[in-house]
Amino acid sequence: MKKNHFLFLAAIVAVLTSQNLAFAGTKVYSPNIEEGELEVEWKANYDLDKRTDKDHNQKHKYAIGYGFTDYWASEINLIAKNASHTGYETTEVEWENRFQLTEQGKNFADVGLYFAVKKALDSKKNHDAIEGKILLEKQMGRFVNRANIGVERKFRQVNGTKAERGFETEVLWLTKYNWKKSFEPGFEYHVNFGNHTAKDNSYSTQKHQIGPNIYGKIGQFKYDLGLLFGFSKAAVDRQIKWNLEYEF
């Protein structure tokens, strides 16, 4: 590995570990794997809302990942949050895996699977969880369309309280225009349907967000920046999101 890669990695780690923001990034994953790709990534959200308990909440994922084969990539994440009422704290370690199931472009759509295991760092505060997603991608001319359909199940007790029964489900959608390598405009739509066992699963309890997004690759640096607007009652008013990635 070149010397400048080590220096860049050290700088990234120094910057990320000095952040006082805890932020969980929402990324729309591709089902296609790049074999041999080693990457470090910072995924994050920052919420803006007129409700004080939701305003300025943040979630971060610091990740290192590798494409082991042309059909399997794996990633380790450290998750941290900074809620307005709890302050900054690292909350979970997560192991993510993506599996490419079809050859890119061969079928009607590209298909993959995502599976992650989340372990709480403080079992008194957070639940463990497992998450699964179906990853889909369809290219139409220069437009790339991507969907992730996911479910999450929490486990274990926290302070004597059992995790919610059932699964929490979400759908993430991305459309972008393959204009220039350094700049691809698009939009994303995110919806979290909540827990299917909840008594109230009406629209007002679901989190619907939509907004513009830009993507690109400059040298070995990839970016994904977006602004999501909530249009259901349960969603935050606005959410700034970013995924920044460096490939070795």
Add this chain to the structure above:
Amino acid sequence: MKKLLTILTLFYGLFSFNAWAEFKEYKIVIKDHKFSPQNLDIPIGEKVKLIIENQDKTIEEFESHDLNREKIVGGKKSINIYVGPLKAGTYKYFGEFNAATAQGTITAK
């Protein structure tokens, strides 16, 4: 449960649709860090299969922003890349590990 079964059925449909279709095949050879043929003509509006054969000992990465494809091809190995259907035009690609010499185009006409 019904929603889950619907999603799984849709998933299976997307996975299997077109899986057994046959496509025209075109071979691109990598030798001495160059692509051959340097320009390949393919028909417009059709999905085709590119067979990238690496005759060098070292690995190469077939990369194209125009085609939205990026794939490693090992030394002395071959890979398949599906592209299309493409509109009329010229689409560039290159070998990321030897970009100075490994350059090529695909022309849909």
